[in-house]
Amino acid sequence: MxxxxxxxxxxxxxxxxxxxxxxxxxxxxxxxxxxxxxxxxxxxxxxxxxxxxxxxxxxxxxxxxxxxxxxxxxRRDREEVRRLSRAATEVLAIVAYHEPVSRAEIESIRGVQTARGTLDVLLEAGWVRAVGRREVPGRPVIYATTPAFLSHFGLQSRRDLPGIDELRAAGLLDPVDVALLAALETGPDGTATGNTQENALD
Structure with a gap:
């Protein structure tokens, strides 16, 4: 100006x-x-x-x-942020690519039970929040990411989330990242979703 x-x-x-x-x-x-x-x-x-x-x-x-x-x-005077555990990282990826998602759906995608403390860490960090309840028997709580999540990772919106090809090209995936691959390629019902980013954001 x-x-x-x-x-x-x-x-x-x-x-x-x-x-x-x-x-x-x-x-x-x-x-x-x-x-x-x-x-x-x-x-x-x-x-x-x-x-x-x-x-x-x-x-x-x-x-x-x-x-x-x-x-x-x-950053000199800021408290060093503790790195997320492998489980918390996987849960965060699942929530980001599939939101809104319930704990049961997260566990279905990961193939293992999710400890209560894992979600608590993400809630306390302000990256994940409860956004309502699924209208199914039991009405489970469903979770989604927050503006703080977008800000921390430098994203304008969830449409800026990288796809699998980008993650592979950046060297961020290796043969043992089965859970993360499942989060990106498989829906909560266990079926393949194809292009996860487009499906999750439509």
Whole structure:
């Protein structure tokens, strides 16, 4: 933005700066009396591109974040996040590619029982949340990923999740990753889903 920003752009910038959590365009608009804020958001995103902080959208929610290449400068005083266990990683992958999904469906895909603490870790991390109950006998709780999951992994939406070919090309799959392959290629009923990413996101 070469010219001074107009009042709406400044108001949107101030709203996002003061927000305690990412905001949708609709929420920003409501805060600003119903103003059309999409052009202002686009202008701000362009203005902050390449700077020390950037304006990004994750799961249709906007927020400022540290530029990825500078994030290491701010990690000195942060508590080191414990790495997820193999089981938690598998469960997270299943939820991401098949959401909404119940515990029984997760266990069907993994082929093993899921310890209660495994889901608790993902819930406490804020990457998975309960989104309702399946309308079947017993009405089991169903789980889905959160905007925090998208933000942590740098995804704008679940459509940005990599497919199996991309994971293989990146060397992230090996012959023993049976559970992860099952999560990507098999539905909760045990049937093949073909292109998992398209099926899961349609």
């Amino acid at each position: 070469n010219a001074p920003p107009d009042d709406l752009v400044r108001a949107v910038e101030a709203t996002l700066f003061a927000a305690t959590e990412p905001l949708t365009a609709a929420a920003i608009s409501a805060h600003l009396g119903g103003a059309v804020v999409e052009p202002a958001l686009a202008a701000l995103a362009e203005h902050y591109a390449g700077r020390g902080i950037e304006l990004v959208v994750r799961g249709e929610r906007w927020h400022f974040q540290t530029a990825p290449d500078l994030a290491h400068l701010l």
